[in-house]
Amino acid sequence: MTITEHTTPEPPMNKRALEKQARAQQRNELSLSLPAFILVGSLVLVPIGWLFWLSIYGSDGFTAENYVRLLHPSYKKTLITTFELAFLVTGLCILLGYPLAYLASQLKPRMASLVLLCVLFPFWTSLLVRTYAWLVLLQRRGVINTWLMDMGLIDAPLKLVHNFTGTTIGMVHIMLPFFILPLYASMKTVDLSLMKAASNLGASPVKAFWQVYVPLTLSGLGAGVILVFVLSLGFYVTPALLGGGRVMMWAMQIERSMAVYADWGAASALGVVLLVMTLGILWAFARLTGALSSVEGK
């Protein structure tokens, strides 16, 4: 047999039958996702669509009133509080979580597992239990105040809960594992010989850390930051319990509009804005990291 030459073009054999079979196979494979799709479609896509509809369609037809109402000062306050808390919680997570992740990534496997276990333990403990723990710790006759007073450090109990402070403490506790875990994973992939190289080239340890190590962990850091920020924006349980009604978060506003005022217009408009904000931040982050990795030449 010689090289197969392209002779007079024959009609491709079995082409249609093969295509038909390929399509049938793809249909079968996709149909395995059908049950999950039906669930997610009917319980996520449809409701969100419905909410969106509710936010723009009132009793008199299409209206922008729900969104216009959001410019009212009380809503603005909610917005500011929500963002303040999100930024604060994220910042504290960075301050507390980065050093821990850094240390854990450098420990020997046994010690590292131990530290990770300490991070996973709150992760696996019920959110309510943890929030409750802080309620008990921070309240006026709670553990912290009692200790501080017994030790004579303070005369009157500190107002640690049912306010912004308590909410912040509780949220940081909830969010830290979400921050540490992706950061730790990213840190484990850092090639430490680069630090040796930096040292050899004349960088002091501090400089080497800021100029070589931190940039290398940027992707894990970014993921942790975005995750914590986005979660904090939409968070309900902890601010509701630890804020004592004084810390009005976005999610609480949504719940209140719905449960207390049955104001579907407001609830849905608030919800849509929250969703757009969340998706917008995630999308921006995705674009940014995409842009960054192309710059890094990955």
Next chain:
Amino acid sequence: MLNKSATDTQVTHLQRLWLYALCTLVIFFLIIPTLLVIPMSFSDSRYLSFPPESWSLRWYRAYFSSAEWLQATAVSFKVAFLTMILATTTGTLASYGLHTTRARMGKYMMVLLTMPMIIPVILLAVGIFLTFAPVGLNSTIAGLVLAHTVLAIPLVMITVTAGLKNFDINQEMVARSMGASRPWAFLTVTLPQIRNSVLSGALLAFIISLDEVVIALLIAGGDKATLTRRMFLALRDEIDPTIAAISTLLIVFSVVMLALSQFLQSKK
């Protein structure tokens, strides 16, 4: 010993002492608050002091003798169990189908099915409440199971897909070449080997459902109230010390689950 170098940049342990101190504090911050609940639950006083002045089991008795708390617990565990079953089967099937298909739709479907993770829960809760209202699924076990399943599916799929990626698909091909139909090959060859991922996903689904607060708050009312809903309302209105006992039980449960999941991870 403190003068030994600790890093590649020759920083000594002594110089890093502040780091060790800070990290220790953070670790304490992470685990102490939760652990403190345990001894406090044995405190006799209403104001749950630490350390407890007198010890008693009164809050545990309060829990086990309360029809409402036990009912709520039963509801929560029933829902969690059913969620685990439903989410694991639908999620595993979907993961397998999407992992093996060449269809372009596959990628879009995967994104769609993991989407519930990035949508704020409050939104999902409000939306589901709206959708359930006309069909009367609010305040039912079925409704809760469906809602929680939607939350759990993304995590099941992520776990199972990771397991599938580590699986050598050649084995399935060999089984098929020897005469096994595709479903049979999946059942007898693939599934036994991604078993740990599937079980991990199932565990996650269970815990997600058990811990879920927001959706339960909005749609689980009346006698179908979940444990989380009751606890939340009790905490918001007044701090019922019975919650300390319930919390301790839940903490023990979490530790067991965590140990199980670590065990499964190590066997991968």
Next chain:
Amino acid sequence: MHDVNKTSGPVSAGPGEASGRDRALPISVKSLTKTYGAFNALNNVTLDIRSGEFMTLLGPSGSGKTTLLMVLAGFVRPDSGSVLFGDEEVLLLPPHKRDIGMVFQNYALFPHMTVAENLAYPLKLRSIAKTEIRDRVNRALDLVQLGGLGDRGIDALSGGQTQRVALARAVIFEPRILLMDEPLSALDKNLREQMQFEVRALHDRLGITTVYVTHDQREALTMSDRIAVINDGQIQQVDPPQRLYERPKTFFVASFIGETYRLPVDIANGIASLFGQPIKAGGPLESTNPQQALILRPEMLHIAEGNPGPDENQMTGTLRQTVFQGDSIVSYISIHGDHEIAVRSQHRSNQTLPEPGSQVRLSWLIQDTVILPEDGQT
């Protein structure tokens, strides 16, 4: 190990083995095409494999040989074409209905089953009685010299043992056709050579049609009845090993198999000349392209004393260096200034070696002279 003019003779016929030969089917591949986007994996491939033959698909990675095998197995669906096992069109049959045995590069043994359970798997699918399954599993284990290892777990086996289990599993249900995708590439050299022998022996014993994929030309030459050389999704040549080696039909085949030197020749009026000197070709020229290449294998060349004999071609060159290597001497000769050829010759102690810088003559047989157009040209 095998004979080009092969008539099948089994080592010893056992139960089930004679029937293998009767069941052996020829494979007919016609006009297979498969593209992945812009990449042409298979380009109108046509190939006939004879009943009971050991056919090797040989080519570099990315050549399409594995794709072709996967089409035969049913795991890759081509865009168009036809595949016949005997008289039956199998292209639209799902893999589990094609009755083929497969051995993969990494063996793909089921780690959650014992050796015996692995072997029993295909038999259980065919509703065979339990007692007969046990018998056949034991016989299969004996066939590959692994008797008694049925209860072992897969991870308790050595590389060679794993290979044998994979082989046994592929033939235990008496398939009509055996497909193997580089099954020996994970083994070390010694084991590999031993397994080549055993695989071929198994094929002879069972008389089954075998399609074997490899990128190792030595392996292909050792084991095959015929070799199909594939590159860029096209079959370049299909011939028994010796003919493939001595009479390559394309530049690619010549350079892929064995070592080659190539020297430029000019063709004018049907006569080839090498650096101005006419040389005689071993057979009719494949093409009329004025610029072609002379393909020389180093073992064909020897340093000549005088003029070329009537059946020889000759060229002259300058000896650059001789290297003594114990049993042989390698002479590095420069031809026409910029082509370097290494010629190995046996060392005899009474030989005087020529001085570096002196002119030497290189002779080779006319019948070994292969002239082909360069790669990519006609």
